[in-house]
Amino acid sequence: MEKFIIDHTEDTPKVVLDAESGLFSIEGRSLPENAVAFYQPIFNWLTSYEENSKNPIAFHFKLEYFNTASSKQITKLLLILQQMAQKITVSIKWYYYKEDADIKASGSRFAKLIKADIDLIPYE
Amino acid sequence: MSSQSKKNSFAFRLFQGMQKDNLSYIYRGIFSQSITDGILSLTESNLDKQGEDSKIKKRVFTIMVEGLQNITRHQETDDDAYVNETGIFIIQDVKSRYYITTGNPILKKNIPNLENQLNKINSLDAEELKLYYKKVLNDNIISDKGGAGLGLIEMARKSGNKLTYDFVELNDTYSYFYLNTEISHNETEPVQSTVNPKKSLENIKEIHKILNSEDIVLIFNGIFNQESLLNLLSIMENQMMEHNLNLKKKVFNIMVEMLQNIVKHGANGKNSGENPGIFFINQKNNSYQLNTGNYILNSKVKELQQKIEYVNSLSMDELNDFYEKSLFNFQIDSSKEAGLGLIELRLKTNRKITYEMTEFNEIFSFFVLQTVVD
Numbered sequence: 001m002e003k004f005i006i007d008h009t010e011d012t013p014k015v016v017l018d019a020e021s022g023l024f025s026i027e028g029r030s031l032p033e034n035a036v037a038f039y040q041p042i043f044n045w046l047t048s049y050e051e052n053s054k055n056p057i058a059f060h061f062k063l064e065y066f067n068t069a070s071s072k073q074i075t076k077l078l079l080i081l082q083q084m085a086q087k088i089t090v091s092i093k094w095y096y097y098k099e100d101a102d103i104k105a106s107g108s109r110f111a112k113l114i115k116a117d118i119d120l121i122p123y124e
Numbered sequence: 125m126s127s128q129s130k131k132n133s134f135a136f137r138l139f140q141g142m143q144k145d146n147l148s149y150i151y152r153g154i155f156s157q158s159i160t161d162g163i164l165s166l167t168e169s170n171l172d173k174q175g176e177d178s179k180i181k182k183r184v185f186t187i188m189v190e191g192l193q194n195i196t197r198h199q200e201t202d203d204d205a206y207v208n209e210t211g212i213f214i215i216q217d218v219k220s221r222y223y224i225t226t227g228n229p230i231l232k233k234n235i236p237n238l239e240n241q242l243n244k245i246n247s248l249d250a251e252e253l254k255l256y257y258k259k260v261l262n263d264n265i266i267s268d269k270g271g272a273g274l275g276l277i278e279m280a281r282k283s284g285n286k287l288t289y290d291f292v293e294l295n296d297t298y299s300y301f302y303l304n305t306e307i308s309h310n311e312t313e314p315v316q317s318t319v320n321p322k323k324s325l326e327n328i329k330e331i332h333k334i335l336n337s338e339d340i341v342l343i344f345n346g347i348f349n350q351e352s353l354l355n356l357l358s359i360m361e362n363q364m365m366e367h368n369l370n371l372k373k374k375v376f377n378i379m380v381e382m383l384q385n386i387v388k389h390g391a392n393g394k395n396s397g398e399n400p401g402i403f404f405i406n407q408k409n410n411s412y413q414l415n416t417g418n419y420i421l422n423s424k425v426k427e428l429q430q431k432i433e434y435v436n437s438l439s440m441d442e443l444n445d446f447y448e449k450s451l452f453n454f455q456i457d458s459s460k461e462a463g464l465g466l467i468e469l470r471l472k473t474n475r476k477i478t479y480e481m482t483e484f485n486e487i488f489s490f491f492v493l494q495t496v497v498d
Contacts, residue, residue, distance in 0.1 A: 033350040034459040067380045068464035075451045102373050
């Protein structure tokens, strides 16, 4: 499968979906005006991965900030991963800067709501 | 509650007052390099949006850079005398003529020299200014502030107009220096101004007084779109540099939700295009008050009111549940609406949402939203 890579901008995160190396990550800030349009290609890619591959996934969330519009799309992304976890091994890592109470709290909330393992990992 | 609604009316009055004077935006506070950069890109994107002529854009830019440098250069100076005032930057757009005003405290003892320079510059015509610029450049008279009055000459040359200025006494040692530049469309011929520059400076001094008494650090009155939002965020991020991460993030968070609210739901009070509105921030020590004002359709007033009242009626626990329920409610999931913004405002500020609707005409109302972050 072709790699999906978009670089970060001032209001959108860097996204890497790489089937070959098994590296999946979303990193940076997410506050686009139209979050639905930004996340849709990511959902499409994952849906097609689900149909084509049996390889395990490690998905890294290293978000610095996201708006409410993005948080709904992140919920959707996690629900897709939750569904994939029924067939393949999916591990979800949620990174937060150790002093960032906000990102940590969002991670805990998702860990509570999503039926998949989400590891909260502080970084300095 | 009554004091809050008084504040809200203040937001509407401010918006109307600024509309009348066609003020575009104001920054008041410490000027750092990154704040200056933020102000410059905010202007750039606004001029681009208005499809402004590249020659005029360049002149506006040059004058802004010189004016902003003036402020940064002078705020660093200090004897031991105390001065509480910070710099101010204002750009106004009146019938596609631009007015740029800067203000900063200066040492009183420097006034005569500065006034001489200004009078000299104002006495010269375009050709004489050009020669004077060369002369000063050649003479290489570097003042102890690192400038040689070249900035002022450059501002006068690029504006094609006289520089308007004023000094207001602050204390025994300091005065406040206002400098106002009008940019007309033709560099060599000053255009008969529709605004009396002395009078416009008086208005600015009045507004400055209000900003000081209300502790307003940033006002943006103009078109709200994603680009202006990002520029405003970058200015605020730099302005809040010294605060702790979690306060900064909260302000950032609330600011994004409030501004995107205008971008997505604001109505157009006047022409077609993007949404006009006002945004301002008051800062008191470690507490920020964020205010937005924008038009909404009268037909949407009731629905919005009900939404806010509902969110306000919930306890914090209920609010959390409602947030989580809304997160998974994919019935509401469009480019415009995730149904989370208002809940987030209450959760993050830990306060009820303060708002006000004022009927503006048969079609529109003015909607003011206010939050406090600390």
